[in-house]
Amino acid sequence: MTPQTQPDTATATLASARPLELAIILPTLNERDNLAPLVERIEGALGLSGWEVLIVDDNSSDGTSDEARRLALSDPRVRVIQRIGRRGLSSAAIEGFCATAAPYVAVMDADHQHDPKLLVDMLACVKSGEADVAVASRFAEGASMEEWGRPDREKLSSVANTLARKLTGVELSDPMSGFFLLPSATARALVPNLSGIGFKILLDLLATSETPLKVKDFPMNFSARRSGESKLDRAIALDFLAGLYDKSFGRVIPTRFALFGTVGVIGVGVHMAILYAFLLFGGANFSWSQAVATFGAMSFNFWLNNFLTYRDKRLSTPKGIFWGWAAFIAACSIGAFANVAVATTLHDRGLHTVLAALVGIGIGSVWNYALSSRFVWGR
Ligand code: GDD
Ligand code: MN
Secondary structure, three states: OOOOHHHHHHHHHHHHOOOOOEEEEEEEOOOHHHHHHHHHHHHHHHOOOOEEEEEEEOOOOOOHHHHHHHHHHHOOOEEEEEOOOOOOHHHHHHHHHHOOOOOEEEEOOOOOOOOOOHHHHHHHHHHOOOOOEEEEEOOOOOOEEOOOOOHHHHHHHHHHHHHHHHHHOOOOOOOOOOOEEEEHHHHHHHHHHOOOOOOOHHHHHHHHOOOOOOEEEEEOEEOOOOOOOOOOOOHHHHHHHHHHHHHHHOOOOOHHHHHHHHHHHHHHHHHHHHHHHHHHHOOOOHHHHHHHHHHHHHHHHHHHHHHHHOHHHOOOOHHHHHHHHHHHHHHHHHHHHHHHHHHHHHHHOOOOHHHHHHHHHHHHHHHHHHHHHHHOOOO
16 A cells, blocks of 8 residues: 555545534543443444544543543544543533534533433434433433432432422423533533533523523433442532522622631631530630630631532642641631721721621631632632
């Protein structure tokens, strides 16, 4: 074979391939062993060409990104986005929407809970214009759930579904589904207005769209996870409430600040509990007890903010947690100083004690929030 014949062969191969039509976004967190068999299943469902898989991995510790790269080396249909220092299922999906040239995008779990065979009908439905979004539903008639067996989550889901219907105005049986398909341009057009904080991306898309999107449900058989464990168990209710808040009041007081403030209020309770425990049972004097309570409450606030307010940027290594905690204590100490200084000045000028204290607390909180989003969780 002479070198000149090579382009012809390549052109022939390209011509037999269907043009790229669908990008399947697989957000991953420790899914190494699930990837290769899933790509195989996707090929089984969609054929040899016309699709690509976009693995959006949040720097999994099990080597998922390396495995994804290994697959991509021998298979150009597989692409990899490895994110370092960022986290979250929603933002991973958004990353995928913006990183593909395919006219349609689907998001699905990488753990084999979603059957890629459904993609064929979902794509046909959206392509024909029958619906704007195709949603694989665990609750539509004909759906089933193999070994899910989690009555607590099933109940939570049904409550969430009712709320979601009110929020989006769209009738759909499974708004929390993680398996859906839509035109990528539609998704990208909504991205600037999405809340983007860990909350369910499908619900976010539907609630954000100004003209109600037409949804079609596809009953699915929700299988058991193949390998690894679920990452969403504890988070789902929190995510949902945060999303609900964001869509209702998020423009008035940003969700993150509201969460930060809520943590602060809970922290006051913790402070009081520690203070009284030391005073009543420890026989300690007031200033000692107050010092311990302050320190305890700051540490508690750091922990809860890391768990809740900044869950998408959560510090998780021992080193990261230690330095984050130290930076948080430092930020709060400066905030406390600003708080006392402002409150004292206002009080001296005759402002009512309670009001002066509240203004001080308000200024201290904004300050703490600004400093810690920049220096503790700001990456
Ligand atoms: N990149 C990235 N970042 N991927 C993530 C993250 C993250 O922070 N958290 C989870 N994932 C990936 C997982 O690796 C998996 O491929 C997919 O997102 C879904 O996570 P699971 O851990 O499998 O979730 P689940 O099966 O418990 O939750 C199911 O039900 C939810 C609704 O109740 C899924 O179907 C979800 O998609 C669905 O929203
Ligand atoms: Mn899953």
